[in-house]
Amino acid sequence: MGTRTQGASRLWLALTCLTLSAVVNAQDVPAPASSVATVPAVIPMAKPHAAAPREPSAPDAWGGIRTGSEATLSDRVASYRIDAELDAGKHSVKGSEQLRWRNRSQQTVNRIYLHLYLNAFQNEGSTFFTERNVLTAHGHSRGNAAPKKGEWGWIDLASVQQGNAALKWSFVHPDDGPATDQTVAAIDLAEPVPAGGTLTLDVDFTSQLPRVIERTGWWGDFNLVAQWFPKIGVLELPGERGATQVQWNVHEFHFNSEFYADFGSYDVRLTVPSDYTVGAVGAQQDEPSVQNGKTTYHFVQNDVHDFAWVAAKGFRTLDGSWHGPGSPQVAVRVIYPPEYVASAQLVLKATLDSLSYFSDTLGPYPYRTVTAVVPPFNADEAGGMEYPTFFTAEGDKEIDKDTMDQWNIDFVTIHEFGHGYFYGLLASNEFEEPMLDEGMNEYWDERMLRDRNQRVLTPSTWLRRAGITPSMDVFTSERLDAGLSHPFDPLGQNSWDRYSSSSYGTVYSRTATAMHDLEERLGKDVMARAMREYYRRWHFRHPSVADLRATLIDVSGNARAVDEIFDQFVYGTARIDDRVASIDISRVLPEAGSWMKNGQRVELTDDDRYEQVAKADEAWKKTHPHAGKTEAGAFPIRSTVTVVREGAAVPQILRVTFAGGSHVDVHWDDDRRWARFVFTGDTAAVSAELDPDRNILLDENKLNDSRTVKTDASASRRWTADLAAALQALYACLVTL
Structure with a gap:
């Protein structure tokens, strides 16, 4: 499909702001007249092309540094209580949700915004599919599956209640996406939320999972349930991530983007067929209850900003335990299909090793669980995805330790666990600053592999048979996929304004390479101290690229090195060659010409020089009969x-x-x-x-x-x-x- 020019986008945004809504293809739900209040001026949304800010956040952003002495680990802004039931035959989830949200601003809030992420998969008119058609034409990417009949996914709102008032909603387009996108809904409140006040909404919804396209969905009896519930956007205050005014940071679900949300508490009950294995964010509470062939599981997790789960028939579990200084006892579980038992063992070990490494190098792991899911064959696109305390890895039936098989499983496991720190605990904005999650996580993963002396091996057996068995340092491997010869986009660019999916993909490798080179200039130990300080300052908050830059300068004292890397690669598209x-x-021979010697002018001709050099060389050889040719x-x-x-x-x-x-x-x-x-x-x-x-x-x-x-x-x-x-x-x- 065609896309608007940026000039047209700005005009559309202006018209949107003037009318206070960008309602298209309106699917408004009728509400009693008494529930429809007059809407005063609406708090603006973040700009459509927002990316990494240059100014650091204010010291008191997000409530200031979490010292550990607070009553809760995070400032719990948005909390959810959800009851959900999986219809395994239809791969659909019927849910009721109570959302409690606190207005952190000094302004009255009359309108809120909900992410309806699953609507990205309902048709080709979504922002996700529209961008996919363009971006994948200029590069490779995951998420290329073509849904067939009965394989689309969506989320339908049945009702939204504020007290006794039924609220209406409409679809808006914060990023000037296609009119047919329905991944962001605006809801006008019956009663405004005063400064510091709390909003309670009761939402009934049905989520239809897609056939696995990217990150979420079903295949056979496997259901990865992610991006599945209505989720409120983030209200940012001045001084937070470059904001200069109170604003809603809420973006459409883009093809290359991931997520951004407030910390809170999740209390979720999941009802599934009793012969299904279940795993989820957080810790299971008590024993599951069984009734009429269905089992209800209860999971609770505080101080996280998302919730995902898996329900799969015939899957097995593999358990382990870990404990480290400053961390609670952590129960580790791997959920896997029986044919991938060899992979499950590797995933468990890599997860335990990652707990030790990230806890030692960045900060203690604060939660009591980690759950890793190995998707089955034909559901690979559900692999390699992260949620708080919960991630998906990848698997193979047979593991050849002399090739890339084990390396790939180790790397994916470490990478997805590492997101638990960079996406989970640091909670960066993956929409606008994917570098802070994907890129910085990739860098720290490679440091872990380097510290384990785990080099990249030959990718296939035929090379070994040919006698070629090269291996290389992990950072040398990263540079080969970093797009160094012609970088189209700055690392600090947002996730969707990219030349191609391949250009977006360089966020991983080029960030890791840039941080490696900065590390070489600052020193490995200095970089380690800086990253630990970055985590200390910003965990349970939402840092920006500018906050990372400021921390690196503060710890290293080398503003020149940090500024050069950030100016050239994070905010720019420089190349080095x-x-x-x-x-x-x-040879340094006598020089021809006229010279003054002992007060007299003497001329040296070419012939004179030749004769002088020949005599000198002959004399030297006589005195150095054993001299070498060099x-x-x-x-x-x-x-x-x-x-x-x-x-x-x-x-x-x-x-x-x-x-x-x-x-x-x-x-x-x-x-x-x-x-x-x-x-x-x-x-x-x-x-x-x-x-x-x-x-x-x-x-x-x-x-x-x-x-x-x-x-x-x-x-x-x-x-x-x-x-x-x-x-x-x-x-x-x-x-x-």
Whole structure:
């Protein structure tokens, strides 16, 4: 489908604000006249193209730093009590929800907004499908399934009550999406919520799960129930994530975006067929109750911002336990289909290891449960997704530990658990700042794998049979999929204003690569302290990219390094490509011309110079009969190395190696587009290399970082290794996007 230009979008937004509604395809539910109040000025919504702010949040944003001495772990703004029943045959859920929401602002609230995420899957007129058709035409992505008859999904509101008043709703389009999108509903309240007041809504709804397209849905007797209940948007205050006024941060469900919500409490009862295995966010309360072939489970979890669950027939469970300093005893459960028992063992171990690593490096894990779900074959798109205390992994029937099989399962498990910190506890806005979740999580996952000495292995057995068994450091692997040669979008861009799905995918790898390079400049220990401080300041709040930047500067004291990385890559689309252009070798011989010597002018011709050099060389050989070919002889040797910048300036080390094995390191730390470095001595330079320790992984072409005076076949061997690495990068890409 066609899309509006940005100019048309701004005009549409202006008209929307003037009319105070963007109601199209209205599906208003009639309400008694007494329930319809006159609507005063409506609090504005976040801008359609909002992205990472540049100004840090105010110190008291979201109530200030959580010290642990508060009555609750989080400031519980939005809490839900839900009763839901799964119709396994229809893959539908009938639910009743009581929402309690607190108005944190100093303004009266007359209208609230609900996310109805499942409506992204009801037809091709949604923002999700409209964007998918465009973005996937320019790159690869997950979520490409084509629903057939009976495989669409949606959420229908049956009623919304405020006390005794039945409320009406209409669909709005905060991001100027298609008129047919119904993923955001505006509800005008019968009674306004005063400053500091609390709203209670009773909502009846039915959710029809789609055949698994992306993140949620069913396949066979497997039901992953996510994005399934009406969920209130976030009311941001001035000084929070760049907001300059009270505003609703509520976006349509975009193809590449995920979520953003307030912390609260979830008290959920789930009724399913008794022969189904159930797992969910939070801890199960008491024993399930059984009646008429159905079982009701009761789950409660405080201080989280979402709730998802699984109900699957014939699945098994594998249990473990973990405890660490500052954390409660944690019950760990893996829910899996019987054919994936080998994967379940790996998922359990990787989850236990992740609990230790993230708790040790960032902060204690505060919850009492972790549940990991391994989806069945044909439901792969339900894998690799995160919710608080609950995530989905991936599985295989057989695991070859000598190839990528185990690495993939380990990585996906670590990555999805890691979201429990970056998406869950830090609760960044995945709509507007996906870098803070997907990117920073990817970076910390790779640090964990690096600390375990777990390298990326050969992706397939045929390469091993051919005698090619390369492995590489995990961060070297990341750079291969980071789009370094032509970055279309800044890392800090929102999730939907992207050139393509492939460009969005670089949020993972390019962020990890950028943070790796920043780590090399600040020091690994400094970066570790900075990230722990970032978690301390911002867990149970909602940080922005600017807040991350400020923390890194505060801890490291190196504003220059942090600012350069953020300006060039987070807020910009810089590329780096420094190269060694040439190595020129010459002897420092007497220079022809007219010279003053002892008060008299003496002329040296070319013939005179030739004769002088020949005599000096002959004399030197007589006094050095055993000299090697690499020695200078009677005259010093001048080596001139020229380096060129094709992109943004970055501090570099140039290592020049001389005949005999000695080397000199020179710092090139300025913004010159090219530079020449001259070395005079007894031996000639034989090679020059930028970034000899390979610390600058953002450099798009590492092959031109070095040059030798004589032909060196190692370059062709490096091409072979890179080809093999590119094949494994494809595998890694498929599991991270």
